Amino acid sequence: MVVYALISRQAFRRYLTYRGAMVGGVLANTVFGVIKAFIMMAVWRQRPSIGGYDVADAVTYVFLAQAMIGPMSTLNNGLDIPARIRSGDIGTDLFRPVDFQTYWLANDLGRAAFSVLGRSVVPFVIGALLFHLHLPTDPRVWAAFTVALFLGVVVSFALRYLAAMSTFWLLDEKGVVGMATVVTSFFSGMIVPLVLFPGWLGQLARLLPFAALVQLPADVFLGKRSGGAVGTGYLFEIGWAAALLLAGRLVTRRARHRVVVQGG
């Protein structure tokens, strides 16, 4: 366990060295947040309540979703696995006496932690200064949100890990990763909240693992999920995390027996 904690910490520090790249991301997330907020306000002006969200909820949701782009890595794979497979550096990760998948999970948690501080806080705070946001006053809600966020990152990792591992077979991850990010952005509630999805599509979206990335933590934050519903939400996240991590393990095992480490 100690070693994985250390791996997370070192990953956090590694991302810190590239904080220059972060400024662009922060700026983009903020600007798009403002644009999306105006769109939501226009939509809600037509209908003051949709799926139990009032306009303040909707605008808050927008800035939450923008803040989660970084930690949930919804717009890109965020893992070094594809690049390392293509270069052959993945060989190094395979002769370390650590579990391969857990090694990458630990790395990703470090990345996500850095991302929360580096990419999430500023857009959200700016949103809160410019608009009237619905902020929880109960510290227990903040705590419950943090747990949902953490579990969401694990689900997000498990999904991205599967996409990244496809590189072992395809050698070019762009297709799979591109598809995965489109599906993820849509079904996580990243682009628009799942409450706007009509009928069966909305119901389906809420059952898929992607909901754990944005919609579910946002619902906890906005108080749409409280009491027992928070617990069910956690179970939903844990269930998907376990299933997807297990799938990742099977893929890893197959990759180790079947595939090739590039480079001489």
Place this chain on the structure above:
Amino acid sequence: MTSVSRPIIEAEHLSKTYTLRKKTGRLKRERTTVEAVRDLNLAVAEGELLGYIGPNGAGKSTSIKMFTGILSPSAGRLRVAGLEPIRDRKQLARRIGVVFGQRTTLWWDLPLRDSFALLHRMYAVPDARFAANLKRLVALLELEPLLDTPVRQLSLGQRMRGDLAAALLHDPAVLYLDEPTIGLDVTSKAVVREFLAELNREQGTTIVLTTHDLDDIERLCRRVVVVDHGTVAYDGELDTLRARVAADRTLVVDLAEPVPAIAVPGAAVTRIDGPRQWLAFPAEANAAALVADIAERYELLDVSIRDADIEEVIRNLYTG
């Protein structure tokens, strides 16, 4: 531990076939296979320093990847330190160290010190042991001034020393080196060679060394394995190899004036440059007699004799 134990690396009929899918048309794909390693047999005893050489594409890196457990063999049997590399990957990882000249095993953005700290935990090296190893390696490889530099800022030679230290912090029983001196200058090469020789002598670490720099081999290895087309073409002492592939020696003569090619029995002119001529003659022939023969007929100013170097010997082996 018994001294007459089984070899630490044991490969029997080891093969690796790569399958390539080539795009031949818009939708058509053709499958081709490359037999990178085929029917390779090798036994390395504990404490050996083995030169593992062969031309480009011979299958050296492929076999090393199998020995380290990062590539699964297509056929054959393989045991390293009593373990089956792919199945016992994590256990094996603690017993081996790996250095690739072409790539670093360190974390690009971390200072050396932090990479080492991470390895300390990964390999669960006892604290006292780690401290002692680190101190020794830092001194031997002169790493002290580099410890706080991120790996991406190190020069190739500095990085290589860092990689060597990283591979040895956990006292591996076997060290694999795939072209560790590639791109290094003479001084850095000397440091690395010196270090490897001492490691093998003092710690008894088994070393498998792959290189295209035959100086490395001449200076370090008594036993060499030559791999060609994925299989062992020679396995034995370096001196025997030299003798077996009898390469010609070269006699260089400086004459008083330019003359047509010298005609003497037992030697053939290979090159003429003004008054200087190069003659090839068999390694086992008597050089003194040959020189005397020539001196009888021509006015000689100077002579020198060049031994076939190992590079030539090996080239002969590949092509022969």
